[in-house]
Amino acid sequence: MELVIDPHFRGPTGSANGGYTCGVLASLLHGPTEVTLRLPPxxxxxxxxxxxxxxxxxxxxxxxxxxxxxxxxxxEMDLPQPIPFDDAAAAALPEGDKDSAFPECFVCGWARDDGLGIYAGAVAGKDLVAAPWTPRDEHVAPEFVWAALDCPGAYAVHGGERGMPVLGRLAARVEHLPHPGEQCVVLGWPLGEDGRKLYAGTALFGEDGRVLGVGRATWIAPRGS
Structure with missing residues (x-):
């Protein structure tokens, strides 16, 4: 069996988005899955x-x-309480992260108008980042829940302060799929660090507050950071 990842799903310009890749591979197994990235896909x-x-x-x-x-x-993680869609929209970066090293990322790239457009930003008064997400018809599938759980984790660990980290591992559980056009909220929060390894939790909530997916990620900060 072979898989070919279309450039549409890129993260960095020359390789695939990590969360999407993890989700595609996880779809071959059943239930919660941990995916470790060894090389840029x-x-x-x-x-x-x-x-x-x-x-x-x-x-x-x-x-x-x-x-x-x-x-x-x-x-198994304790999840923060979901916040209203409008509050997530207020926290999000309105035009994306213009300082990002990955402006064409399928999930968070500000230079894309055909991606997920998840621009997580800090929630005032909380150690939490948030973004709204309204999935289109073509994005209602498990691999896109995995993708949505990816990039907010990088912003949750304040990766930009140590250079842009890359995803090393993502474990996720998809509980439900969103409906097309549903006003969803993505949250990310830090879970600690160990040297260059930065740990984050992420969760995707539906507009009724139900949990759609949960992720636990290991991000790798650049050497010398």
Missing amino acids: PLERPLEVHWEDDRRRVELRDGDAVVAEARPAEI
């Missing part, structure tokens, strides 16, 4: 899917190189 070329451990683990390979690996995971 290539675009526009066939990547081989390899099953390991009696199909309990799956690897995505570019030739002999392991790009990513996924395995079942348990994801």
